[in-house]
Amino acid sequence: MLKISIVEGHHHPKSKNTKSGVRHHQDAYVHLGGAYPQQIEIPLNSAAEAFAIGDYQLNLNSFRVGKYKSLELNPFELNLLPFNKSVSKVA
Numbered sequence: 001m002l003k004i005s006i007v008e009g010h011h012h013p014k015s016k017n018t019k020s021g022v023r024h025h026q027d028a029y030v031h032l033g034g035a036y037p038q039q040i041e042i043p044l045n046s047a048a049e050a051f052a053i054g055d056y057q058l059n060l061n062s063f064r065v066g067k068y069k070s071l072e073l074n075p076f077e078l079n080l081l082p083f084n085k086s087v088s089k090v091a
Helices: none
Strands: 003-006 014-018 021-031 038-044 054-058 063-065 071-073 080-082
Touching: none
Parallel strands: none
Antiparallel strands: 003 021, 003 054, 014 021, 021 038, 054 080, 063 071
């Protein structure tokens, strides 16, 4: 199971201006089995969709079958599920 953590101080959504508009994302940390988790960006459709502080796992709909029938992670849509029911979306 892949664990993704949203931590205090790094949980606020961020925005970047691009040629095609504003891109929203949130910093998170993925635990890949090493000594330290690695920082990643979770894409968001809007800043209001930011995740609350807590631990999450990837929803299966975050994966897709690629052009050459290989399994790949959809880089534009990472859907997270909380490890427990007490974690909820940021309002």
